[in-house]
Amino acid sequence: MNFWAAMLADTPPLLQSLIARAQRVSLPKRCDAATRAARLRAALCHAATVRAMYALLDPATQDAVQHLRAMRGGIRPDALAARFGPIRSWRQVERDRQPRSVAERLVLLGWLLPRPARPRHPAQYLLAPEVRRWLPHPLAL
Numbered sequence: 001m002n003f004w005a006a007m008l009a010d011t012p013p014l015l016q017s018l019i020a021r022a023q024r025v026s027l028p029k030r031c032d033a034a035t036r037a038a039r040l041r042a043a044l045c046h047a048a049t050v051r052a053m054y055a056l057l058d059p060a061t062q063d064a065v066q067h068l069r070a071m072r073g074g075i076r077p078d079a080l081a082a083r084f085g086p087i088r089s090w091r092q093v094e095r096d097r098q099p100r101s102v103a104e105r106l107v108l109l110g111w112l113l114p115r116p117a118r119p120r121h122p123a124q125y126l127l128a129p130e131v132r133r134w135l136p137h138p139l140a141l
Contacts, residue, residue: 002041002045002130003128003129003130004041004044004045004128004129004130004131005037005040005041005045007113007115007126007128008037008040008041008044008045008110008113009033009037010113011113011114012090013033013036014090014091014094015090015107015114016033016036016037016040017036017094018090018093018094018097018108019040019044019107019108019109019110020036020039020040020043021097022097022108022109023043023044023108023109023110025039025040025043025044026039027039040110044110045130047130047134050111050130050131050134050135051134051135051136053109054135054136057105060102061102061105061106062138064083064084064102064103064106065106065111065127065135066135066138067083068106068112068127069127069131069132069135071127073121073124073126074115074124074125074126074127075124075125075126076122076123076124076125077114077123077124077125080103080125081103084101084102084103084106085100085101085102085103085104086100086101086103086104087101087103087104087107088100088104093108103125106127107125111127111128111131112125112126112127113125113126113128
């Protein structure tokens with residue numbers, strides 16, 4: 001099962017649209033949730049795409065991705081904001097789509113996705129399992 005695609009499908013429609021715009025994925029006007037999820041999956045959920053996008057990231061963002069990759073279970077929003085910068089509300093990001101922090105950049109890539117609170121787990125941001133697996137490993141010097 002592709003957990004990343006399921007996580008993308010579970011995100012709010014506005015966030016899906018923001019990710020699509022940031023990644024230049026075309027979405028028809030007033031498309032339904034299934035079409036949005038299918039287009040995002042087709043454009044983003046590939047090992048080659050993850051490796052190519054990782055290579056284009058600046059070193060600070062690459063370090064953040066590697067740090068999040070090493071963490072198991074996700075990161076709480078307050079810890080994410082303290083470590084990698086705050087994430088503005090989706091409406092503010094919609095008005096100004098330029099990422100203001102490393103955390104926002106990773107969310108707009110579609111790699112770091114919000115997960116709702118569950119009975120034994122607080123709300124958190126999670127790096128998709130497929131992204132963890134497909135990311136290149138840093139060189140050990």
